Amino acid sequence: MSKFEEYKEKFISGWWNDFVKKSDEEAELEIGRERIVVFAVALILAFCFWLMVNLSREYNLNVELPITLGAVPEEQALVEDLPDKATVSVSGEGWKLISLYNNPPTINVDVTNAEVNVYDQVQQRMNTLPDINVQKVQPLILDVDLEERVSKKVPVRSRVNVSFDKLYDFVGSPELSPDSVVISGARSLIANIKEWPTDSVNVTGVAGDLSQLVQLKESGELLNISNEQVTFSGKVSQFTEGEKVIDVSTRNMPLGRSISFSPSSITVKYRVPVGEYNDVQKLNPFEAYITNRQIQQDSSGFITPKVEQVETKYHIKIRSFQPRSVAYFMVLD
Structure with missing residues (x-):
């Protein structure tokens, strides 16, 4: 091989x-x-x-069942919330208890009297689930406080915070529509409510007219509110700045008393919509004055003038004025 x-x-x-x-x-x-x-x-x-x-055997189980408010007499209202849940001890086959635990039924509690038997209402609800026995319910009895139901109309308070693009601002004040709502509930709960707020909302970078739906604060289970939301709107324009020199005057002075100021005038800085600037420049839209009461309460010799906008046709926003205070002197005849 x-x-x-x-x-x-x-x-x-x-x-x-x-x-x-x-x-x-x-x-x-x-x-x-x-x-x-x-x-x-x-x-x-x-x-x-x-x-x-x-x-397939019998077991005991504690399960928490959600409680919701059912029927209430038409002319009455609850003063305090019902508990959120009832703890119920039940017995039955394991298969059925697992289903009950994973999908607990809601208990609608009807409030027709000052005392509510929760056990009875749980039992009625559990009758729809065959072969499950209710052993114990906690709380067994609910003591509820009912009062006369009343209604009240209150203004809506805006909690909308708006920040604008550079040089933009509202022309006039923004508006809410509707500007009021009707709330109803137990008399003692309604009595101290003077207004109803919106949710806190921030709107940024605004450079044009604004119109936005805003949710009202939730009323909870004890109160009903006529609207869930309102419209927040406002006209927006680009603004420019201007200045006016205003003489300082006096108000409410006694007869025969004359006051002189140093300096005798102040410079007011203001903002105005661009389209109104030329018209405002032709006017004297402000007054600066000091009152007799200010002089009587002063001991320093310097007083901050009050600046008042007297021209209301235009959308002027006072920014500041200088100087912030002036000296004053009594003029003797």
Whole structure:
């Protein structure tokens, strides 16, 4: 036999042995996998059988059932909220208790008297769930405080905070529509309510007329409110700045008393819509004055003038004035 044939025979023999060895290993792995699958299936079936047997037995369970307000006499209203939940002890098959625990029914509590039997109302609700027995309810009895229901109209208070793009502002005051709402509830709860606020809302970067729906503060279970939202709106314009020099005068001075000021005038800085600027520049829209009462209460010799806008046709916003105070002197005849 030549060396070539010898090497060939060794190669074939070695390859065959390796192949047979690998085949045996793969067969063993396949058998191992089958055993694992069989074991897993058997375990799952055993667990399901155990679950079926055990959940068919009777169990006791404490479950919290949500409470909602049901019927209330038309002319009366609650003074205090009902509890959110009732703790109910029940018994029944495990399967049915699991369903009850995952989907607890809501208990509508009808308030027709000052004392409410919660057990009875829970029992009525649970009658729709067969083979579940109510053992205990906590609280068993609710003492409710009912008062005469009244209604009251109150203004809406805006809690909308608006920030504008540079040089923009409201022309006039923003408005709410409706600007008032009707609230109803127990007399003692309504008595001290003077206004009803909106939610706190921030609106930024405004550079044009604004109109936006705003939610009112939630009224809760004890009060009813005629609207859930209002419209917040306002006209917006670009503003520019101007200045006016105003003489300081006096008001309410006794006859014969004359006062002189140093300086005798102040400079008022203001903002006005661009479209109104030229008209305002032709006017004298402010008055600066000091009253006799201010002088009587002062001991320093310097008083801050009061600045009043007397021209109401235009949408002027006073920013500041300088100087902030002036000296005053009695002028003797």
